[in-house]
Amino acid sequence: MTTQVFKIPDSLRKDVKYSFCPGCDHGVAVRLVAEVLDELNLKEKAILAASIGCSVTIYDFLNVDSIESPHGRAMAEATGVKRARPDKFVFTYQGDGDFASIGLAESLHAALRGEKISAICINNTTYGMTGGQLGPTTLLGQVTTTSPTGRNLEYYGYPIKIAEHIALCEGTAFSARVSLDTVANIRKAKEAIKKAFEVQIKGLGFGFVEILSTCPTNWKMTPDQAHERVRNEMMKTFVPGIYKDITNNKQAVLV
Amino acid sequence: MTQCLAEKKVLTKGNYAIAQAAILAGCECYFGYPITPQSEIGEFMSGKMQELNRAYVSAESELAAINMVIGACSTGAKAMTSSSSCAVSLMQEALSYATSDQLPVVLVSVMRGGPGLGNIYPSQGDYFQATKGGGNGDYKLIVLAPSTVQECADLTYKAFYLAHKYKNPTVLLADGLLGQMMEPVEFKDYTYPEIDNSSWALTGAKGRDGRVIRSYAPLAEDQCVFLEKLYQKYKTIEENETEWEEIGTEDADILFISFGSTSRNVKTAVKMCREKGIKAGMLRPITLYPFPNKRIKELSEKVKKVITVEVNMGQMINDVKLAVNGKVPVELINKPVGAPPAPEEILLKVEDLI
Amino acid sequence: MEKNFIIAGFGGQGVLLAGEVLATAFMLAGKHVTWYPSYGAEMRGGTVNCEVVASDDEVSAVNKIDTDFIVALNQASFDKFIKKIKNGGTMIANSSLVKELKNRADINYLFTPITKLAEELGNIKMTNILALGVLAKASKMVSLEHLIEALDRVLPPHRKNLLPLNIKALKIGYEYDLLPV
Incomplete structure (x- = not known):
């Protein structure tokens, strides 16, 4: 007798060519989203607002209805979908540039309005698709193609702590930061995604998960080295944790 | 607005006529951000849409407003926004996307003076903006130009109809004069046929694969095929819908x-x-x-x-x-x-x- | 036939509402009518005005270069619009606030103490509607009945209690002894 311990989620399209770079955490993140869609039985009522950047190709992988959004506007598209069809499950999948730089106004206001939307934001401290430029989450000292001597305060200012900012919005029901660097952390990440989806289903408010991810190509590292960097460097600035969970009486706190 | 719907004629401003006509045309969602000389549209909608239990959002910007319209339209809903000149400039990117996505976006553009912030006086300075488009790529918006308050109402109906019939963003291009003036209007029944959107609208992938409404076409040949098709549609529109x-x-x-x-x-x-x-x-x-x-x-x-x-x-x-x-x-x-x-x-x- | 009217005064005198009542009365009388307000930067400095064009045919132009009837409720409006009256047109001026000067020989002047009459009625806010009564009588373009019905339509529900007073104001204006001065 055999027991199935792993399967490809039904919410993933079959026979699609994998297009993310080797070692990139997007692949894991997309699979987790698909698994949660399966487990919460959401595939048939889900509508995804896709974004711009590496994250755009998610609609090639997830077998759900999707609307592509201009750069930064996924949360506006998602708001439009949800307000038009409140019975649907509406979510976004965005990079940190899309969510927290060009789309920061849309993100904060969706959270402030308490839109019943779930948002996944991939934080890899760089603009990946365009070749590794400085983004809103680039760490102090980090070298990118547009910060050749490293991010300094004089020219670039500080990186944004997204999960903390979203947690401060009163319409937010759940806000967490997770990582994908170990199996244990991948499990935690999935739990967080589930929570962010559930608060929407229960009509409690805005659900948000920031996922610390790797970009081995632009970081010029092996996948292992990249996960080391997530642990040793990124987590110092971007501390993992649940910043708000109104189902657990956890209110926003400044870290 | 002097409202007496039992009687046929109502003395009302162009802006209110547009808003009331949108309601009667079955507009399910309004998203907007205030700008003179069209703010009455959003003001009217904020009350009326809530009263009717339809969607209304005071968007954080015009960028957000037009993109919310895209989101709502992707589900097949009748949705609109309204704005004016310098703020319509902010919407050009989304209008380009919406033509490529082939979505029935309705935009009411009440022109004021420009360029830049300009002023709030009437103007026709956005003829180019509406008919040539400020967004990227090859595309056309259907553009309707009312000349009376009655036409503000009638052409709003038509804007919803044409937008859905051709799955193409449609602009009602009025100006501050029409928006602010009052004239007697008769709100007729919305008699245009309702367009079946079941073949493309996002409703959740139930018993079928997920649909993707997208403009991203990584391969040049795909883009060529798409644009040829898009321009066939424009030819049909030119043959059937030219009005003067x-x-x-x-x-x-x-x-x-x-x-x-x-x-x-x-x-x-x-x-x-x-x-x-x-x-x-x-x-x-x-x-x-x-x-x-x-x-x-x-x-x-x-x-x-x-x-x-x-x-x-x-x-x-x-x-x-x-x-x-x-x-x-x-x-x-x-x-x-x-x-x-x-x-x-x-x-x-x-x-x-x- | 087409006639146009401008009602002007300072903010708070209710000139836009008076214009709306006038335009509604024309609509009820079966005329084509257009109402157009001054707005924006033009309103700074204290004068507000609106133009009403009533016609047997479709109304084409608004913001016309000259005007048949002007109601000036304050001095600034009188000074601003006196030039805009057509040859043979009429200036109805609120003599409670406007100096009785007649510098043009080609127009009619009707100086009426509109504010004072409203005060005597017990509510200075009736100035605008009282002025409409004067205009109705002077222009012979619109009936008292249509103006009363228009008032009933234009007054918002929470102001409906003021309808009788408004009607009274209309009548006082209408019945005021109008001898062209």
């Missing part, structure tokens, strides 16, 4: 071409010209895209001179010149911004020009 009004063109020597609120003054100017023995006529494009270039070409074979009258520095005149194609001289009578040139002024200038 004509006055006194049967025997005209002088053909005025004017749209929107300005055409009202030109109508009077035509009468004044005729009283003076000048055989004048007027063609008023009601659809700015599709533009009545065929008809203008026909008329240019018969008239001696074509004069466009516009409240801008001369924008529509470019399309008129293309249609006339050098057959007869094309002149411009314009005012840069504000109320349209008075009929007396138009008459004086015509006497100068002939």
Whole structure:
């Protein structure tokens, strides 16, 4: 007798060519989203607002209805979908540039309005698709193609702590930061995604998960080295944790 | 608004007429951000949509508002936003996406003075913005230009119908004069057929694969195929939907071409010209895209001179010149911004020009 | 036939509402009518005005170069619009606030103490509607009945209690002894 311990989620399209770079955490993140869609039985009522950047190709992988959004506007598209069809499950999948730089106004206001939307934001401290430029989450000292001597305060200012900012919005029901660097952390990440989806289903408010991810190509590292960097460097600035969970009486706190 | 819906006619502002017509056309979602001279539309909608349990969002920006419309339209809903000039500039990216996504976005654009912040006086300075588009790539917006408050209502109905029929963003291009003036309006029943959108709308992937509404076309050949198809659609729109009004063109020597609120003054100017023995006529494009270039070409074979009258520095005149194609001289009578040139002024200038 | 009217005054005198009542009355009388307000920067400096054009045919132009009837409720409006009256047109001026000067020989002047009459009625806010009564009588373009019906339509529900007073104001204006001065 055999027991199935792993399967490809039904919410993933079959026979699609994998297009993310080797070692990139997007692949894991997309699979987790698909698994949660399966487990919460959401595939048939889900509508995804896709974004711009590496994250755009998610609609090639997830077998759900999707609307592509201009750069930064996924949360506006998602708001439009949800307000038009409140019975649907509406979510976004965005990079940190899309969510927290060009789309920061849309993100904060969706959270402030308490839109019943779930948002996944991939934080890899760089603009990946365009070749590794400085983004809103680039760490102090980090070298990118547009910060050749490293991010300094004089020219670039500080990186944004997204999960903390979203947690401060009163319409937010759940806000967490997770990582994908170990199996244990991948499990935690999935739990967080589930929570962010559930608060929407229960009509409690805005659900948000920031996922610390790797970009081995632009970081010029092996996948292992990249996960080391997530642990040793990124987590110092971007501390993992649940910043708000109104189902657990956890209110926003400044870290 | 002086409302008495039991009676047929209601004295109301152009802005309210547009909003009320949108409600009657079955608009399910309104997203907007205030800007003079069209803020009454959002004000009216905020109350009415909530009363009717429909969607209303005070968006954080015009960028957000138009993208919310895209989101709502992707589900097949009737959705709209309204704005003016410098803020419509902010929406150009989304309008380009929406044409590529083939979504039935309805945008009410109530023109004011520009460029830049300009002022809140009436203007027709966004003829280019509406008909040529400020977004990237090859695309067209269907553009309807009312000239009375009654038409503000009637063409709002039509905007929803055409947007859904052709799955193409459609602009109702009014101006501050029409938005702010009150005239008696009769709100008729919305008699356009409802368009079946079940083949493309996002409803959740139930018993089928997930649908993707996208503009991203990584391969050049895919983009070529798409654009050829898109322009076939525009050809159909041009053949079926071009609309205009004509006055006194049967025997005209002088053909005025004017749209929107300005055409009202030109109508009077035509009468004044005729009283003076000048055989004048007027063609008023009601659809700015599709533009009545065929008809203008026909008329240019018969008239001696074509004069466009516009409240801008001369924008529509470019399309008129293309249609006339050098057959007869094309002149411009314009005012840069504000109320349209008075009929007396138009008459004086015509006497100068002939 | 087409006639146009401008009602002007300072903010708070209710000139836009008076214009709306007038335009509604024309609509009820079966005329084509257009109402157009001054707005924006034009309103700074204290004068507000609106133009009403009533016609047997479709109304074409608004913001016309000259005007048949002007109601000036304050001095600034009088000074601003006196030039805009057509030859043979009429200036109805609120003599409670406007100096009785007649510098043009080609127009009619009707100086009426509109504010004072409203005060005597017990509510200075009736100035605008009282002025409409004067205009109705002077222009012979619109009936008292249509103006009363228009008032009933235009007054918002929470102001409906003021309808009788408004009607009274209309009548006082209408019945005021109008001898062109």
